[in-house]
Amino acid sequence: MEYPNSIIRLIENFKRLPGVGEKSAERYAFSINELEKEDVIDFSEALVDVKTKIKKCPLCNNITEDEVCSICKDETRDKSTICVVENIKNVFSFENLSVYNGLYFVLDGLISPIDGIGPEDINIEYLIRRIKEENIKEVILAINPSIEGETTLLYIQKLLENIDVTVTRIAHGIPLGADIEYIDPLTLEMALNDRKEVS
C-alpha cells in the first residue's frame, strides 16, 4: 500500500535536504499535516522567499539580500586583509567572534578531483585577481584541514607565491577542553609541529 500522492511528493522534496533519508523525510512529511494551515503557508512562502531574495555578493560570494553584502559595504572594515573560507556559514562563525575586522572571500566549495571539482569550479581565479588588484596585504586561509581543504590551501598558496602578500593559515591543534589521550593522531601531530616557544 502506498502513501497518498501528495505525501509521496513531499517526502521526495524533504529528501533533497542534506542528510535526510527516507525515514526522516517521511517523519517530516507526516508532521506537516499536523501543523496549522497558516504555518504551512508561511513555511511554503519562506522557501521561495529564500531562493528569490538571497543573492551572492559579487565581491566576496557571501549571501546577501542587497546588491553588495553588509561586510563589503562597511566602510570601517580593514580592506587590506581577506579571510578565505570554504562556505558561507564560516563567515558567520568568524563574525560572531567580533574580533576580525577584515574582508572575506567565500569559495564555492573545495578542490576535489574525486568529485570532479577543480580550481575553476570554486572561484579561485577571481580571488587571485582581487588580491592582485586591490592592494591586499594579508590573505588568511581559514580552511578546514581535510584532504580537500589541504589540496585547496596548497593550490592557493602556490598561486600567491610570486605575489607580494602575506599568506597565513589559522592554527590547528588541540581544542580547549579536549584531552590529549583522546585526540586523533593527525591533530596531535599538527599540534606538535605548530608548537610555540613560551618563555
Add this chain to the structure above:
Amino acid sequence: MEYPNSIIRLIENFKRLPGVGEKSAERYAFSINELEKEDVIDFSEALVDVKTKIKKCPLCNNITEDEVCSICKDETRDKSTICVVENIKNVFSFENLSVYNGLYFVLDGLISPIDGIGPEDINIEYLIRRIKEENIKEVILAINPSIEGETTLLYIQKLLENIDVTVTRIAHGIPLGADIEYIDPLTLEMALNDRKEVS
C-alpha cells in the same frame, strides 16, 4: 552578525519539524539556496498541497485524499476485525506485510496525563461506539508497549470488558536477530511471561 531575514524565517520554519534543532535547521535553510529554483517551487507547492489535499478518513482516522480511505472503501476487507494503532504510519507498516485484511482505527495519539492528554482527546469514544454498532468480532490492540501505550491499552480493554468482542494485543518479545544478552530487561520479562508451549 545575523543571517539575512529570509534565511532566519526559513530556519524558524524548519525548526517546526520533529527533532530538528537550530543547527540542522540552519543546514537545511542554506541548502535550499543551492537548489534549482523549480525544485524549490515544487517543494513549496508540495507543502501546501499536503495540507490542502490530505484529510482524515471519517471512519478510521487514517489519511486519505478521498472522502473515505482506500481501506474502509475496500469491499473485500473483513469488516468484523478492527486493528487499533496509535498513528498513521503504523497502518502503512501493517499494510506492507500484506497479511492483515481487516479494518484499522487510528488513535489521535496515546493517553498521557503528564502531557494533559486524556481519553477524550484521542478519539476513544468513537472507537467504542463503532465496535458496538458495527458488529465487530475482534479488536486487535497494536499499540507500542510504552507507559502511555500500556495506559491507553488498559483503558480501552476496560471499556470493552462488558461488550461481546474478542480483544487481543500483538505479541511483544525478543525480535528476530536480537541477542538475549543485549535485550532490555522489560522486553525480556515480557518474552518470559508470554512464553508458549512448543511440544
